[in-house]
Amino acid sequence: MLVPLHGIASRHDLPLPFSFVVIGAVLALTISFVILIFAWRHPRFERVGGHPMPGLTAVVDNPIVRLVARVLVLATYAWAGLAMMFGQDLLTNPIFGFVYVWMWVGLVPISLLLGQFWRATNPLRSIHRGLCALARVDPEQGLATLPGWAGVWPAAVGLFGFGWLELVQPDRTTLAVLRLWVLVWLVILVLGAIVFGQRWIGAADPFEVYASTLAQMSIWRRVGDEVRLVNPLAGLNAWHAPPGATAVVAALLGSTAFDSFTNTSWWIQGVQNSNVPAVVWGTAGLMAMIIIVFVSFSLGAAWMGRYGDRPAADYPRLMVGSLLPIVLGYIVAHYATLLIVEGQRTAINFSDPLGRGWNVFGSAEMGVNSAIFNHPTAIALVQLCAIVGGHVFGIVCAHEKAVALLPPDRAVRGQLPLLLVMVGFTCAGLLLLFSP
Amino acid sequence: MYGKAVTPMSARAANSALICGTMTLALLLGGCTSSPEPQVSASPPSPVSSPSGPSSPATSPPSPPASSPSLNADYALTINITIARGKTVPSGEKINVRVGQKVILNVTSDTDDEIHAHIGGEGYELPVQAGTPARGSFTLEDPGSFEVESHHLEKIIVILNAR
Numbered sequence: 001m002l003v004p005l006h007g008i009a010s011r012h013d014l015p016l017p018f019s020f021v022v023i024g025a026v027l028a029l030t031i032s033f034v035i036l037i038f039a040w041r042h043p044r045f046e047r048v049g050g051h052p053m054p055g056l057t058a059v060v061d062n063p064i065v066r067l068v069a070r071v072l073v074l075a076t077y078a079w080a081g082l083a084m085m086f087g088q089d090l091l092t093n094p095i096f097g098f099v100y101v102w103m104w105v106g107l108v109p110i111s112l113l114l115g116q117f118w119r120a121t122n123p124l125r126s127i128h129r130g131l132c133a134l135a136r137v138d139p140e141q142g143l144a145t146l147p148g149w150a151g152v153w154p155a156a157v158g159l160f161g162f163g164w165l166e167l168v169q170p171d172r173t174t175l176a177v178l179r180l181w182v183l184v185w186l187v188i189l190v191l192g193a194i195v196f197g198q199r200w201i202g203a204a205d206p207f208e209v210y211a212s213t214l215a216q217m218s219i220w221r222r223v224g225d226e227v228r229l230v231n232p233l234a235g236l237n238a239w240h241a242p243p244g245a246t247a248v249v250a251a252l253l254g255s256t257a258f259d260s261f262t263n264t265s266w267w268i269q270g271v272q273n274s275n276v277p278a279v280v281w282g283t284a285g286l287m288a289m290i291i292i293v294f295v296s297f298s299l300g301a302a303w304m305g306r307y308g309d310r311p312a313a314d315y316p317r318l319m320v321g322s323l324l325p326i327v328l329g330y331i332v333a334h335y336a337t338l339l340i341v342e343g344q345r346t347a348i349n350f351s352d353p354l355g356r357g358w359n360v361f362g363s364a365e366m367g368v369n370s371a372i373f374n375h376p377t378a379i380a381l382v383q384l385c386a387i388v389g390g391h392v393f394g395i396v397c398a399h400e401k402a403v404a405l406l407p408p409d410r411a412v413r414g415q416l417p418l419l420l421v422m423v424g425f426t427c428a429g430l431l432l433l434f435s436p
Numbered sequence: 437m438y439g440k441a442v443t444p445m446s447a448r449a450a451n452s453a454l455i456c457g458t459m460t461l462a463l464l465l466g467g468c469t470s471s472p473e474p475q476v477s478a479s480p481p482s483p484v485s486s487p488s489g490p491s492s493p494a495t496s497p498p499s500p501p502a503s504s505p506s507l508n509a510d511y512a513l514t515i516n517i518t519i520a521r522g523k524t525v526p527s528g529e530k531i532n533v534r535v536g537q538k539v540i541l542n543v544t545s546d547t548d549d550e551i552h553a554h555i556g557g558e559g560y561e562l563p564v565q566a567g568t569p570a571r572g573s574f575t576l577e578d579p580g581s582f583e584v585e586s587h588h589l590e591k592i593i594v595i596l597n598a599r
Binding site: 263 | 530581592
């Protein structure tokens with residue numbers, strides 16, 4: 001099999017038809033202003049509400065259930081680690097699909113369907129817990145206290161690092177490169193957890209922060225001690241975003257946008273015919289994309305400071321939840337077929353981590369069903385619905401927050417710049433999928 | 437972008453850039469419409485130098501006339517590729533093809549190289565020797581977006597959008 005230059009898939013989605021881009025942009029703009037002008041004027045989701053699920057709470061809090069889930073996830077990681085350390089340096093090694101598809105994309109459906117599952121089973125936490133048990137120390141206790149303002153800033157840096165690995169790093173589908181990155185990730189996270197206690201993992205692990213951020217849109221939410229089935233809008237509205245959450249969301253949105261941007265003829269031609277190395281272009285482009293998202297969103301939200309009674313700098317963090325549906329829409333539109341097709345290939349290769357013809361899980365003989373690619377119009381329709389749907393949910397969340405934070409007569413004016421920024425993100429997302 | 441698709445798309449792209457006028461991203465994308473025409477054309481017969489190329493000039497179907505785009509499965513699409521001084525022409529162009537349409541690559545290069553077409557399955561590989569024109573062909577069996585790359589330069593030559 002020929003190894004693709006970039007990434008792990010050799011077949012990609014067709015560009016979104018231009019008519020879809022126009023329809024999507026018109027829909028996004030129209031629905032946004034309809035919501036802005038005609039929607040409710042008083043907060044509707046001040047309380048999470050939802051249905052308490054005492055039985056489910058008992059199951060997920062059962063120590064044996066937790067232990068089994070942790071062991072299963074840790075064993076999956078150990079198996080992938082075996083492939084990374086002792087497998088063949090070929091694309092048939094499942095570690096590449098494991099990292100770039102199962103982890104990076106697969107964590108999204110896991111977090112939406114199972115809520116804070118990753119936080120409960122994160123193998124880094126299991127490793128740290130094991131080390132602490134050996135040393136007979138409390139995993140919560142560190143040598144120093146992580147200051148509160150750190151929030152999830154370390155994870156924002158980590159997400160930029162993963163975006164760089166996924167989109168810029170040369171030879172990212174070779175074992176030597178991946179081993180180095182995994183080693184750095186393990187050392188920073190486990191050493192940091194020893195220094196700052198377990199809280200470091202929740203602040204710095206890019207995968208846990210990614211998963212737990214997207215899990216804010218799950219139908220499952222823990223309120224007090226019980227798990228509830230909630231309206232995702234109300235759940236997301238109840239999210240208290242930690243410091244740095246805006247940077248985390250900007251890194252997610254910016255790196256996904258940059259992934260599409262590098263697929264435009266304009267970018268490929270410019271970079272390939274430039275005397276500046278591609279790594280420099282890639283690094284600058286990825287950073288620029290994340291900074292554009294971060295700055296435009298922060299400015300749009302800070303505008304609300306003119307109408308509310310809080311300092312302008314508070315608003316980006318209060319409003320950042322409303323970007324999450326847009327992030328989700330981008331991820332679905334960009335990576336759904338990758339998860340479905342390359343996710344299967346990873347599952348097949350997972351039976352034979354060392355390339356010795358094993359069939360441990362019985363999946364090695366299965367074929368990849370890529371029939372989904374034979375329905376390009378359906379794919380385009382899903383992409384359009386994901387982007388526009390994410391936008392609509394985002395606008396609804398932003399409106400709810402705005403009427404809660406601003407005086408009723410000023411809520412519409414105050415949220416207008418943010419609304420335009422969000423329309424801009426959505427139109428840019430559609431244009432990037434059109435990928436000229 | 438290829439052939440007659442260029443004009444309507446760029447006009448509409450400009451409109452759309454207006455729609456999202458706040459977005460720098462969109463404005464940046466407007467720049468793509470200035471990319472030069474890809475080197476896709478009817479080509480004179482040349483010796484078949486690829487061992488894997490099943491076609492010969494005598495039997496290959498005629499190439500489309502210059503005015504008609506590549507979107508006709510009855511015609512082969514010929515892509516002339518020049519590799520010189522570390523650069524490829526075309527470079528990152530997007531070309532529309534029909535599923536089932538034959539794609540012919542005519543390659544001249546100043547260094548030994550391999551052209552890789554990631555067309556699904558095992559892919560297609562065309563070895564190229566310095567100074568000797570190489571010719572090969574393949575058919576895209578399924579819809580999707582596929583890259584044709586210079587393996588030694590690690591550069592994308594064209595992206596085939598098969599519908």
